[in-house]
Amino acid sequence: MSLSPFHLAIPVYDLVAARQFYNDVFGLEEGRSSDHWVDFNFFGHQLVIHEHPKTASQKAAHTNPVDGHDVPVPHFGVILEWKQWQALAERLKSLGTKFVIEPYVRFEGQVGEQATMFLFDPCGNALEFKAFKDMNELFRKD
Template sequence: MSLAPFHLAIPVDDLAAARDFYGKLLGFAEGRSDTRWIDWNFGGHQVVTHQVDGARPRAGSNPVDGHEVPVPHFGLVLPVPEFQRLAERLTAAGTEFVIEPHVRFQGEPGEQWTMFFLDPAGNALEFKAFAAPGRLFAV
């Protein structure tokens, strides 16, 4: 199977806040947009923030390596230097992490840097990095 960019549509309740978060804080390029949605170049993939009025339910969680991982969530696997730069930028911006940047599964085949945080609408994001990228699916 050949890999192609994925498309993900997520609800937000404030497009201006989404524009600040995804465009300015995370640094993703804005694509097409309209009055109720914005396309983002999310590391070569298309994430679309759609304006949805009303309250959003809180995500659940699942225990993983001693932390409560928010479910559902989405994000990117980055090279370690990019992960570190993003973690520093988020920390400097005062981001409230659900799970602080740290190394998970240390000494195991799936050892990885990971961090979780919420966008302004409460959507959970995970960014991770592997020192050995070929170990992404290691068991």
């Protein structure tokens, strides 16, 4: 499957803390930046953090129930290869990351079996990282 990189710009109310988080926690390479925004190579995609006053979803996350967990909405993230996801989960655990939803396997033994984890950046943006046991089931319904 060949994918085009996406571009996502998100609000951060503390540019310094967010920049440090995406640099140190994920080890992301920085691209262009200014006093008000920073580009990152987010696993091959372009993530831009923009300085912005705190949003309603950053003050208090809304959640929807999925597989017995309260999934924060909105959220964004990336789908990794299974081994990449496992390595990231271990890295985050070793850094003492506070998870919203701890790393686990969702829909085990079912169509769409996937590993997932949720966390917040320092500005309250929810992130999800997932990996599918079988990438051919990414959009499969049954």
